[in-house]
Every structure is written in C-alpha cells, then in structure tokens.
Amino acid sequence: MLSRRAFLRQAGRVGTGALLTTGVGGGAAGWWTASSSAALTGNELVDGFLPSPPVVPFEAVFRTPPVLAPTRVEADADYYEMTMRPAVVEILPGRSTTIWGFNGQFPGPTIKARRGRRVVIRQTNQLPDAKPAVHLHGGHVEARFDGYPTDVIPFGASREYVYPNRQLAASLSYHDHEMHRTAPNVYMGLVGAYLLEDEEEAALNLPSGDFDVPLIIQDRAFGVDGSLRYTPGMDGMYGDVILVNGVAQPRFGVANRKYRLRIYNASNARGYELTLSSGQPFVQIATDGGLLPTPVPRTTIPLQPFERVEVIVDFSSVEVGSPVILQNGLATGRTAAIMRFDVERQEEDRSSVPSVLRPLERLEEEAATVTRDFTLGMAMGGERMTWVINDQAFDHARVDATPRLGDTEIWRFTNRSGPHPHPMHIHLDMFQILDRNGAPPSPAEVGWKDTVAVGPDETVRVIVRFTDYPGRYMFHCHNLEHEDHAMMGQFDVTP
Numbered sequence: 001m002l003s004r005r006a007f008l009r010q011a012g013r014v015g016t017g018a019l020l021t022t023g024v025g026g027g028a029a030g031w032w033t034a035s036s037s038a039a040l041t042g043n044e045l046v047d048g049f050l051p052s053p054p055v056v057p058f059e060a061v062f063r064t065p066p067v068l069a070p071t072r073v074e075a076d077a078d079y080y081e082m083t084m085r086p087a088v089v090e091i092l093p094g095r096s097t098t099i100w101g102f103n104g105q106f107p108g109p110t111i112k113a114r115r116g117r118r119v120v121i122r123q124t125n126q127l128p129d130a131k132p133a134v135h136l137h138g139g140h141v142e143a144r145f146d147g148y149p150t151d152v153i154p155f156g157a158s159r160e161y162v163y164p165n166r167q168l169a170a171s172l173s174y175h176d177h178e179m180h181r182t183a184p185n186v187y188m189g190l191v192g193a194y195l196l197e198d199e200e201e202a203a204l205n206l207p208s209g210d211f212d213v214p215l216i217i218q219d220r221a222f223g224v225d226g227s228l229r230y231t232p233g234m235d236g237m238y239g240d241v242i243l244v245n246g247v248a249q250p251r252f253g254v255a256n257r258k259y260r261l262r263i264y265n266a267s268n269a270r271g272y273e274l275t276l277s278s279g280q281p282f283v284q285i286a287t288d289g290g291l292l293p294t295p296v297p298r299t300t301i302p303l304q305p306f307e308r309v310e311v312i313v314d315f316s317s318v319e320v321g322s323p324v325i326l327q328n329g330l331a332t333g334r335t336a337a338i339m340r341f342d343v344e345r346q347e348e349d350r351s352s353v354p355s356v357l358r359p360l361e362r363l364e365e366e367a368a369t370v371t372r373d374f375t376l377g378m379a380m381g382g383e384r385m386t387w388v389i390n391d392q393a394f395d396h397a398r399v400d401a402t403p404r405l406g407d408t409e410i411w412r413f414t415n416r417s418g419p420h421p422h423p424m425h426i427h428l429d430m431f432q433i434l435d436r437n438g439a440p441p442s443p444a445e446v447g448w449k450d451t452v453a454v455g456p457d458e459t460v461r462v463i464v465r466f467t468d469y470p471g472r473y474m475f476h477c478h479n480l481e482h483e484d485h486a487m488m489g490q491f492d493v494t495p
C-alpha cells in the first residue's frame with residue numbers, strides 16, 4: 001500500500017491529476033483534446049502523444065480473474081468484503097503500472113452468484129483520490145444499493161451493497177459510478193465480473209468449469225514508465241494496447257473442443273467488431289441479460305462499451321497446433337488483434353449446445369402505457385461541447401422520467417450527434433429491443449439487454465417494465481466519457 005503522498009505523485013503521472021482539477025458540470029474548457037477524428041478509429045495519435053511502449057502480441061499468458069471467496073455463508077446469502085485500493089502491477093513486461101483495483105486487482109475478482117441467493121458485499125474505499133459509488137451493472141437492486149453517483153464512499157469508509165439476485169442468470173459486472181468521475185475511475189481499474197448462475201442454465205450441459213471463461217476486453221494507453229495515461233479525446237478515451245482480463249494481447253492455450261466465452265466490452269469508449277481469424281462463426285448464446293431463446297451463429301459481433309455477449313467457440317474444427325486470433329474488425333494496426341487461442345491439445349468434449357436455450361417472455365408493445373423520447377446529441381455547456389440527452393446535461397436535481405412501479409414503457413432513443421454511436425444503458429430492469437429504424441431486431445438482439453447501441457442517425461425503441469423497487473435510478477450513455485460529461489439522466493420509479 002502506497003502512502004498518500006507517494007500515491008498522489010503516481011496519480012499525477014497517471015494523468016488523472018489534470019482531470020481532477022478541471023472540476024465538473026460544464027465549467028472547464030479543454031477537458032478533452034480536440035482531435036475527435038483520432039478518437040473515431042483509435043489508431044492515430046491523440047494530440048501528439050507518443051504511442052504506448054511496444055507489446056509483443058500473444059507473448060503474455062491468458063488468465064482469468066480470481067473468483068472471490070465469501071467471508072461468510074448463510075442459508076440464503078453469501079457475504080463478501082472488498083477493499084478498493086491502489087496497487088502496482090506489471091502489465092507491460094518490465095514496467096510497473098499503478099492501478100486502482102477492487103482488492104488491488106485489475107480487473108477485480110469475479111463474484112459468482114446464484115439466483116435466489118442474496119449477495120452482500122461490503123466495499124471499503126482505500127483510494128485517496130476517488131470516492132467511488134459501486135454499481136452492479138445489469139443488477140435488479142434497490143435504489144439505495146444501486147450506486148447512485150452521489151452515494152459515494154469517502155476515503156477510509158465502507159458501504160454495504162445488497163444484491164437479491166432475483167433475476168435471470170447473466171454475465172453482469174460491478175464497477176464504479178462516481179459522479180463525473182466514472183471514466184477515469186474505471187480506466188484506473190475499478191471494474192470486475194459478476195456471474196449470476198441458475199439451475200435452469202446449469203442443466204443445459206453448456207461448456208463449464210475451465211471451459212467457461214470471461215474475456216474482459218479493454219484498451220489502455222501507457223507512458224514510457226508504464227503508468228496508465230489518461231488523455232480522453234472528444235469521443236472518449238482510446239488506448240493503443242488491448243487488454244483481456246488485464247493482460248496485454250494474451251495467448252490462451254486451449255483444447256480442441258467447445259468453450260463458452262463471456263465477452264465483456266469493458267472499454268471506456270472503444271467499440272469492437274469481433275471476428276475469428278479462422279473464419280469460423282461464434283455461436284452466440286446470450287446477450288447482456290443472459291441466454292437467448294436459441295443459439296445464433298455469427299461471424300461478426302459488434303460490441304459497444306459494456307454490452308456483453310456469450311458465445312460458444314468450437315475449436316474442434318481447428319487442427320491441433322494452429323492459432324486462432326480474436327480480432328477487432330473496426331481497428332487496424334496494434335489494436336486490431338485482441339488475443340490468440342492456441343489449439344494445443346486434444347480433449348474429450350461432452351458439452352453440448354442445445355437448439356433451445358431459454359424461453360423468452362416477450363414484452364408486448366400493447367402493454368406499454370407511455371412512449372418517452374430521448375434525443376442524443378451535443379451542445380455547448382459553458383465554454384465547451386458536452387454530450388446531452390434532449391439538449392440537457394445531467395442534473396441530479398432534475399428527474400427526466402417518472403415511470404410508475406409495475407408499468408411497461410417504450411423508450412425511444414434517437415441519435416442526432418453525427419458519427420458517434422451511443423451505447424444507452426438503463427438501470428434497474430433489463431429491456432427488450434422493439435426495433436431499429438423501424439426494423440425488428442436481429443435474432444442476436446431479441447434477448448434481454450441492459451445496454452443498446454444506438455448508431456449514427458439511428459432510432460432504437462426499447463420496451464422496459466419497471467418492477468419491484470421504487471426510487472431514483474440512472475440511464476446514460478455507457479461511453480464513459482460521454483456519461484461523465486454529461487449524457488446521463490435519471491428516472492424516479494413511483495409506487
């Protein structure tokens with residue numbers, strides 16, 4: 001553990017120091033660098049910054065974040081304790097990187113939750129320079145446990161979060177949600193996987209154990225000394241080093257059999273179009289909210305920040321000794337390759353992918369009582385451009401929607417911000433996509449979602465039912481720099 005002074009010295013090098021002094025809410029000019037075109041592909045230099053030190057692709061060994069053990073187990077609940085603290089880790093060979101991690105780990109430890117069993121996590125903040133609010137992304141939880149951006153944990157304090165897990169099995173994540181500071185905090189490492197499992201899914205005989213792995217994909221930039229460099233452009237922060245589970249472009253030695261990959265785009269701003277160099281399709285089995293009704297083969301999977309997919313990749317068609325590279329079709333140069341699977345051994349495979357996964361309860365358009373319109377755009381906020389919803393930056397004194405508990409509503413997101421996509425996230429309840437520009441969703445998008453990509457000039461209608469918990473919740477763009485400045489609103493579920 002670093003002393004506070006040593007830590008602040010490090011933080012200065014990290015580059016968040018400059019961000020911290022600009023304040024929030026629309027005052028400071030020049031919060032981001034001007035080069036938005038660089039941000040669009042992520043491959044050019046942003047305002048003359050040197051590229052990160054070189055990484056030899058596929059040299060580092062793939063790993064999965066450790067699964068956290070509960071500190072106490074009761075009949076219907078598991079208790080955990082985590083401490084958010086700075087830590088020095090080696091991400092680039094021979095260089096030290098200060099991260100902010102749950103338990104000092106980047107990404108944080110994985111929580112394995114069981115449907116119907118409560119999870120109680122006591123979070124302690126030992127970060128001198130952050131006041132996190134921990135949010136369970138995709139979690140169906142009471143407002144007081146949802147990590148409202150001002151419900152922060154001061155330095156040295158603790159806060160308990162209760163997650164009932166009365167929802168369908170899905171790959172969720174937990175991460176910081178501090179007001180106007182989510183982007184740098186998550187960038188520094190405050191994110192982890194939360195895998196909610198249930199008996200229905202376990203009965204399906206999908207690949208499990210060592211063959212069921214999370215891939216938490218993020219991009220980061222580094223200074224020559226190994227420090228994380230945070231220099232967001234207009235469209236957000238783009239790094240030139242791709243990390244999977246905190247490892248730069250790792251290699252994963254696999255058997256020639258099926259794997260279940262839970263793929264998280266946990267990048268601040270970067271979008272991906274995932275492909276396999278072998279040309280084989282992924283078989284998508286889940287969206288953000290868990291299993292699809294039926295598996296969907298896809299050769300390309302677009303994924304905006306904090307969308308997730310779960311896929312089965314069958315390496316049995318690949319000759320032992322051959323590599324398969326997971327690629328990003330949206331990138332060129334050093335960010336185009338994400339990781340490599342080296343098919344290095346034969347192994348029996350008794351898992352299967354059934355043709356029917358989980359019946360989907362469709363929300364009917366006719367059940368909706370209200371349609372709400374949210375136009376996504378840019379506006380001048382003080383002296384700089386800011387991201388807005390319905391021409392308004394986030395204001396925690398303003399409520400943007402007041403659904404009644406139990407009601408079903410249609411929310412229509414329209415993107416009027418030029419070439420920038422916006423992954424829109426709604427807290428509290430998963431939703432379903434009704435249509436994109438009037439066309440029904442593809443089979444890969446018919447499942448439950450908590451984050452939906454709204455592309456340039458696109459109008460996406462989603463349907464959502466507000467259940468169980470009254471109170472104030474957020475909805476926002478999950479490009480984290482957009483969210484912080486200030487493409488976010490709140491809804492107040494009234495009993």
Ligand SMILES: [Cu+2]
Nearest residue numbers: 422477479482
């Ligand atoms: Cu956005």
